[in-house]
Amino acid sequence: MAKKLGAAGGYSLSGSQLIDVGSPSDTHHAANQGYVDSAAASAVAAHEVEENPHTQYVTYDDAATLYAEIDHTHTAAEIGAETPAGAQAKADAGEAAAKLWADGKLADAQGYTDYWYGQATDYADGLVADVNGYTDYKVGEHAGAVDPHPQYVTATEGDAAYSAIGHNHNSAYATISHNHDSAYAALAHTHVGSFSPVYSVTGAVTTGAGTYRVYNDTGRTLTISSVRASVGTAPTGASLIVDVHKNGTTIFTTQSARPTIAVSTNTSKSTTMDVTTWADGDYLTVDVDQVGSTVAGANLTVQVVAG
Incomplete structure (x- = not known):
């Protein structure tokens, strides 16, 4: 048990006992360290x-029973008294057997x-044949269709819907302002x-009834769209007033609609004819109904536009 050595606190081991060393000192520490x-x-x-x-290690005695020296040798008994030739024969036999087994494998x-x-090749060939056959079938089906590309105009559709570029209208005239920007013109087009x-x-x-006739020889009925009168001298x-007659009768039933060149001007155009139909074989004439009272006017032209 613990034995008191002084009044101050502190203990030191002595054997299995706890020794009270009182106040620590170098002497006490040295004694304890020596113990x-x-x-x-x-x-x-x-x-x-x-x-x-x-016990977790192998002792030298244990090693002697478990291992052989690095430079050890074998006795004939240990190796079965096998001669080099016999060992070689066994090795050759083993090699031949191994090769035979390997060749078999x-x-x-x-x-x-x-x-x-072969299976894969047959399968691939079959697929290729199927694809080629299906492709040929679909191509043939497409080529054999009546109209496989409806977005295009067939020759039959073109002939039915359009007139050839070089067409004419049974006359010596063509549209004054028309052009041919494509291969066809609409079948029902007009030439204004x-x-x-x-x-x-x-x-x-001078005033007077017209005697010079202009006939419609186009082979079709024309529609008169305007009449213009112009003079070189106003x-x-x-x-100055002019009138246009068809087959001897005015086309301006409303006489105020006749082309009238005002004083000191040079031209007048009318588009309000009462009669506009000009059939094939009909003729037109031009009357001068009035001229200027001081200066009559000179070098008159009258144009009739019909289509």
């Missing part, structure tokens, strides 16, 4: 003299590979202003 060193040395010495203090593998290669006969008088203009004192 610890002695006890440790005794424990190590006891450990070292044990026969096998570390190689043959099996090659045969297996050839079999599945396809016919424009001109009546003219050189010199001073009338003064009074306006």
